[in-house]
Amino acid sequence: MRTPISLALAMALAGLTAAPHALATETPQAKVSKSAKPWALNLRYRHESVDDDAFARHAEADTLRLRASFNHRFSPRLTAQVEAEGVAELGDRFNSTANGQAAYPVVPDARALELNQAWLDWSGDSAGVRVGRQALVLDNARFVGNVAWRQNMQTFDAAQLRWKPNKAIEVQAIYLDRVHRVNGDEARDPLARERRLKAPLLRVSHAVPGGNLVGYGYWVEDRDVASASTRTLGLRWNASRALSKDWKGGLALERAQQVPWANAIGGSTAYMLVEPRLERGPLILKAGWERLGAGRGRAFQTPLATLHAFNGWADKFLVTPVNGLRDTYVSAQRGIELGGRKGKWEVAYHDFRADRGGSGYGRELDASFGVTLRPGFDVLAKLADYDSEGFARDTRKLWLQVEWSL
Structure with a gap:
């Protein structure tokens, strides 16, 4: 159940608020704006x-998600947020991981009624602290993310410290006590509901001309599945510059090394990313090569990531195969206007x-169109x-979605 000490403290303090909050994806460095709506x-x-x-x-899965967010500002520096989330399964022609329909493919949008977030945040001139259940997105969410695509968001019981000693440097120190996974509290497999963690994370970002350089270390001990414990150390560089009056170029490079941690066993594995891009107004062109390496008896894993955003939307590689994975890809996206309405x-x-x-x-092949x-x-x-090509089976997925926010 979702009852760690850090959460209990945040709920007690957040319970003092009767007023709600603006719906947003929270990042470790995020602050609640003074002009933010008290509810959403x-x-x-x-x-x-x-x-x-x-x-x-x-x-054929039809699901409906309702999320209500509330925040209250006690003072210019002290803020609390509470967010509740409910998911309804409209029919049973899919395996939600909670409904027992194992004859169908999995669509992990299970019925749920949960406390999604409950945190207390203090923000000073150069430092801040947030304690409680919270959504976290680090960098591009390759290692830690909120999986906002699924109906039930992934959140963490965590404490985080933010420190910005000057304009160029930002330090984030985070301790994860528990992860609440997208399958929700009703999933039949307890390990699909949540995992108990001992996970200190450290991230240091340094602004460089045209971009930034990030160094990170993630020491993740999974107290429920010892073999999933890892230590990951890495560097990420992302920058862009103007190539001409109309075109801008960019490049993201990342390298990380992962070894078993705590009681886990296996060999060392490597991660690499090379992703150049070109931009012209609303048009963005990318090419990329991503490697999740193979080691002795294991492969590079990122179980806390927003995995749907990587290696194809069909989600065939949520767990990296034991022989590792190399993903070579190209993509294009463009913002458009249709009859005065914005789309992409x-x-x-x-x-x-x-x-x-x-x-x-x-x-x-993936494609999307939104308006x-x-x-x-x-x-x-x-x-x-x-x-x-012999790995898994051919799979086709189609999504139709309507979203309303207030």
Whole structure:
């Protein structure tokens, strides 16, 4: 159950507030704006269709998510937030991980009624502290993220310290006590609901001309699954510059090394990312090569990440295969206007291969199109088509989504 000491403290303090909060994805460095609304509501309906050749039946999942957020500012420096979330399963033609429908493919948007966030935040001139249940997104969410795509967001019982000694440097020290996973409290597998952690995280960001350099260390001990414990040390560099009057170029480079931690066993593994990009107004073109390396008896893993954002939207690589993964990809996205309404399209192509041995893991084509019909009212269509080469099975996913925020 969700009852660690840090959460109990935050709930007791947050309970003093009767007034709500603006809905937002919180990051460790985020502060609640003085002009933020004291409350917010978000309603999201989604239809997700999954045709996975490993199953005789197609999944047809209809789910509805309601999220209510509340915040209260006790003083210019002290703020509290409480956020509740409920998910309803509209039908049972899918395996939500809670409804027992194992004959269908998994769509992990299970029924839920949960306290999503409850934290207390103090922010000074150069430092800040946040304690309680909170959503966390570090850098591009490759190692720690909130998985905002799923109906039930991933959150953490955590304490974090922010320190900004000057304009160029930012330090974040975070301790994770527990992770509440997207499957929710009703999942039949207890390990899919939440994991108990002992996980100090350290991140130091330094602004450089045109971008920033980040060094990080994540010491994650999984107290429920000892073999999942890892220590990860890495560097990330991301910068951009003008190439001409109309074009801007950018490059992200990242390198990390991961070893078993606490009582885990296995060999050392490496992570690498090379991602150049070109931008012209609302058009963004990317190419990339990402490697999650193979080691002795294990591969590089990122279980606390926003995994849906990486290695294809079909989610075939939520756990890195034991022989590792190399993902070579290209993508394009562009903001548009349709009849005065803002929208965006995106397409991406992935080629997957094993890091050790080089065997093919398949290819995937992803596409999405979204439009804001009016402020706070958005519609989205999204497609993922995974073509296997012997790893897993061919899978096609389609999403239709309507979201309303107030």
